Each structure stands twice: as C-alpha cells, then as structure tokens.
Amino acid sequence: MTTLTIVLTGACGGIGRALAVAFASAGHNLVLIGRNPDALAALREGLERPRSHRYIVADLSSAEAITELCSDIADGSAIDVLVNNAGTSSFGVFAETDDAVVEHMFQLNVLAPMRLCKGLMPLLLKSRKAAVINVGSGFGSIGFAGFTAYCASKFGLRGFTEALQRELANENIAIHYLAPRAVNTALNSDKVVAMNAELGNAADEPEVVAAAALAMLQLNKSSNRYLGWPERFFVRLNALFPSIVSGALKKQLATILRYAKSA
Template sequence: MENTDKTRTILLTGASGGIGNALAHSLAVRGHSLLLQGRSERVLEQLRSELPEAHRHLVLPADLCDAQQRCELIRTCHSLSSGVDVLINNAGVARFALLADTDDTAMRAILETNLLAPMALTRDLLPLLLRSPRGAVINIGSAFGHIGHPGFSIYGASKSGLHGFTEALRRELGDSRVKVHYLAPRAVDTSLNTDAVVELNRALGNRSDSPTLVAKQCLALLEGGRSARRFMGWPERLFIKINAVLPSLVDSALVKKMPVIRRFAEQNHP
C-alpha cells in the first residue's frame, strides 16, 4: 500500500454502511489507500471490488465491540509498512425508542459502538497517527448529540460523548501534527432508519441528506488545513445554536411534538 505525497492510508470503520460506502468510493477516487472495517467480510469484499484500484485496499472484518477482534485489527494496522495516516470513526448504531423501552443490552451496544470503540481505536492508533506527517482523526457525530431529541436519548448521549471526546482530543493534540475533526450530520438516508423513523421524520417535517453529501463534507474536513468541526443541515444548525443558549425554547417545541414521537416510537417497539 504505497502512497504518494497527496494520498494517505485511511482506516474507515463502518465501511459497509450507507455513509461508509459513500466515503469509501469518494476516498478511493482520490487515490487514497483504504483499510475497510465492518462486520461482514463478504460485504466488504464486494465493496472493495467496486472501488478504483481495488488492489490498493484491504478488507479488515472485525466486531469493534469485541476487544479481541479490535486488538487484532490494531495489530494488523501496526504491521503495515505504510502505517496509518487517518482514522475515520464512522461505525455507529442507532435505536429509536423511548427510554422505558430500552434495556441494558441495547444501551450497552449503542454506547460501546458509538463512543467506547472510537475512543479505544483512537488511543491504540495514536502512535501511528503521530508518526504520520498528515495524521488525522475524523469522528462522525450527529445533530442529536447537540439537541436532545425524545426517542433517541441513548443515541444522543453516545454522540454527545463523542463530541466531548473529540473536543478534548483536539486540544490534547493541538501541539502535534495530528488534525482532529468532528462532523455532525442531521438525518441521513440510510438503511439504519426503520420505517417508523422515516415516517416520524416525514410527520415532523425533518429533512435528511444523502450519504454522498455527508461524504463530501467529510472530505472537505480531511482536505482542510486545520482541525475543525462542522454541522450539517438547515435549520438544524440554527436549532443547535438556540439549544446551546436558550434550551427552554427547544424544550417547549419538542414537548409539543411528544404525542407524535410517542406514537411512532411505540410502532417501532410495540
């Protein structure tokens, strides 16, 4: 996996998902060498075969919530002659449910996948990233990490934690060459959305973006000159600012929507 001065070796987690697939294609077109992580080797191999210069990319199937599999992934990364220049923490799970309908197993899966695994991966890859002249970490968050939305309390908590981790890490590595970025999309059109989530967004008038647009914004961060954070969507960016200054206004607005949210949440988890 030899790189030119303009290309990098990038570990992309959740590569087989909607955003991950779009990111893989966009990065490969630019000549980057990809380490494609996901749970299904078959799906990852299919993705690799569709990418430009498929021989440049490696498939690294692993369950990031399994400590042993995660350690094997890290060992493989450390064994590469090219090293690893960029980590994109994209893997994630979402669950639309009221807190009363969320058991410990679901809570643990969301927090481990969306928060603990990215933190552990970043820590264990840091020696390689610090060695790279163009090292970077990109954490894919969510608007729900900044606007507490009913029905997504655990998911929102995991993404809020990811933002806090990213902010602290950006400052911790501020005197190094490693750039630390954060991208918070609004709703995205992927298979993660159940029918109830799609219907909820339609009923509330929530807009969504394509995975391709999210990938474009992620690439803009990667190719930027400094660490940055970016929020996607309007009026979501406005709501995030209002929520930070006058959260009681957002409280009132969302409480009024609770009958609709509760109806679809109960459909999602009868």
C-alpha cells in the same frame, strides 16, 4: 494531491460506502473495516484501484477485537487518517429500551472510537497529514425524545472529540467532528422515516456526508462541522438557549411518542 492511507470503520453501511467511494475516487488508499467479509470484498472490488485497498474483518463492540485490529493495521502499513464512522442507533421510549441495546450502542458509538484513537494514535502521529474524523450526529448536541440512549452516546463522542482536540493541540494532527442530520440509510427504521416525514424533518443522502468528510481532509487544523439547515442553527440555539428548543420540541412530543411507543 497527497495520497493518504485512510482507515474507515463501518465501511459497508450507507454512509461508509459513500465515504469509501469518495475517498477512493479522490485517489486515497483505504483500510476498510467491517463485520461482513463478503460485503467488504465486494465493496473493495467496486472501488477505483481495488488492489490499492485492503479490508479487515472486526467486531468493534469487542475491546479484544480492537486491540487485535490495531496490531493488524500497524503490521500492514503506515496510516494517515482514521475515520470513526461505525455506529448504531435505536428508536423507542427509553423505559422500554433493553439494557443490552444501550450497552451495545455505547460500545460501538463511544468506546470503539476512543479505543481506536488510543490504539492507532502512535501510528497516526508519524504522518505529516495525520487526521481523525469522528462521525457524530446533530443528536450529539440536541437531546431528542425517542433517541435518548443514542443521543447520550453521541453526546459522549462529541465530548471525547472536543477534549482530544484540546489535548493534542500541540501535536501535528487534526481532530474533526462531523455531525450529519438525518441521513437516508438502512439504519433508519420505517417508523423513523415515517415520523421524520410527518414532522417535516429533512434527510440527506450519504454522499452529502462523504463530501463533507472529504473536504475536512483538506484542513490543517481541527474542526467541527454540522450538516443541514435549520439543524445546525438549532445546535447553536440549544447551546445558548436550551429552553427555547425544549419548547419547540415539546410541540412535537405527541407525534414523536406515537411512533416511539410503537417502535
């Protein structure tokens, strides 16, 4: 097995921790990115071979911070993989969503991955095992009431990934889009958890996402993977017959709005 050096953003979140554990356990070296130095240090010390990993504190909502981060990474060592996992969500009726929340969501969910890909691509293309994994969402393919701004940001990330896959098709790099369904992390508010329970929406553990990401590293070409059934079926159905999905979701709208308006 080839040992890879992986840059992982959002390392201290629920999915990020699971990714870090999975990658480290597989023998890879990590550059952990997050905002909390104490949490990053504790995460590193809890991984296998802790001295094989390093961490960098950075606020990915800042363009200047990302520029500095890319420079810091380039000074540290060669890298093979970038995993754009950092992200944020917001649940509520769009008309009541603060503009600052929407702007922050786009900064973190869309612009940060784009800026990191641009800044680190020259370094990545020097690797014979170069890859990017953009962690999206099933809501990057299906618009869902109560998550309007979040859906828009993840639609943007999916579009960026698809275009980058095609733009770099002649280069030795795999560009992946990984779209989980609901995941049991602290990112979900109590309202979201209660709504999903009432609607019967299943949720995966972060380790499921980590296992899928680890499998992507074995691929030699770009790929898209949607997790969960029937969620991935509805992604395909929505692409072909969106009116059918709209009809199904309309039946759930009263329940969704009851939670969203009180969020």
